Amino acid sequence: MSILAEISENLQKGKAKIVKQLVEDAINQGISAKEILEEGLLSGMGIIGEKFKNNEVYVPEVLIAARAMNAGAALLKPLLSEAGVVANGKVCIGTVKGDLHDIGKNLVKMMMEGKGLEVIDLGTDVPPEKYVEAAVNEGCTVICCSALLTTTMGVMKDVVAATEAAGIRDKVKIMVGGAPVTDAFCQQIGADRYTPDASTAAEVAIELCKA
Numbered sequence: 001m002s003i004l005a006e007i008s009e010n011l012q013k014g015k016a017k018i019v020k021q022l023v024e025d026a027i028n029q030g031i032s033a034k035e036i037l038e039e040g041l042l043s044g045m046g047i048i049g050e051k052f053k054n055n056e057v058y059v060p061e062v063l064i065a066a067r068a069m070n071a072g073a074a075l076l077k078p079l080l081s082e083a084g085v086v087a088n089g090k091v092c093i094g095t096v097k098g099d100l101h102d103i104g105k106n107l108v109k110m111m112m113e114g115k116g117l118e119v120i121d122l123g124t125d126v127p128p129e130k131y132v133e134a135a136v137n138e139g140c141t142v143i144c145c146s147a148l149l150t151t152t153m154g155v156m157k158d159v160v161a162a163t164e165a166a167g168i169r170d171k172v173k174i175m176v177g178g179a180p181v182t183d184a185f186c187q188q189i190g191a192d193r194y195t196p197d198a199s200t201a202a203e204v205a206i207e208l209c210k211a
């Protein structure tokens, strides 16, 4: 079995220590951080997601797999970062109110920091007012909202409305993403940009900060 398949297998079993060790070994073997992330960690998380959907595994198994995912991803963070990049702007990011999924949000944050952006992490279960507060108090050019549930993605519309109510809509750009979110949804709610993955999100955030 290849080391990337081993990472995926052990992540599915929630073996955080082994995943950490295997990620370290893969790095030492010269495998790129992108490959380790996509073909090892994200591949394992994808399989767990399918099993979760089919009721073959339940919340506790998914949680320990998520812990293993985070342990492995933490080692990749410095490698995904571009050494010596200067800060290009300030953004805030959070998973919307009612939603506790943070693996994707953390990846987006990691990629943005890697490209030199300053990222204020608001965490999960973030109400619309908190995004506005961060944008005003911290001077963020971009508000980034992540949602993984069809039942919570609607909160993104409330975030757009909250920026309008606070009179800052023309001063900030709003980016949205997460598995159920689409470009059509982004346009429908009046947000500025949808991106499907973490690295595109980082590129677009830089573009918006420069504009």
Ligand code: B1M
Binding pocket: 042, 045, 046, 048, 049, 050, 052, 053, 059, 060, 062, 063, 066, 098, 099, 100, 101, 102, 103, 104, 105, 107, 108, 144, 145, 146, 147, 148, 149, 150, 151, 175, 176, 177, 178, 179, 180, 195, 196, 197, 198, 199, 201
């Ligand atoms: Co949840 N869960 N979960 N879960 N969970 C999903 C999302 C689900 C699709 C599983 C399924 O049924 N197939 C389903 C949602 C169904 C739906 O809404 N249509 C679901 C459900 C139903 C639930 C609960 C309701 C289950 C329950 O309790 N009965 C519950 C809700 C809790 C809550 O939030 N209030 C719940 C709980 C959990 C756990 C706590 C157990 C755990 C979360 C742990 C954690 O995050 N710390 C969990 C997990 C792990 C998942 C799955 C298995 C994996 C999600 C994940 O992390 N993927 C997921 C099934 C799946 O996706 N296959 C599932 C990996 C991650 C890297 O991808 O987050 O999509 P993702 O991020 C991507 C892109 O979307 C993008 O970049 C990332 C990578 O490039 N992206 C952005 C993300 N945010 C972005 C923002 C951007 C741009 C791009 O710009 C701002």
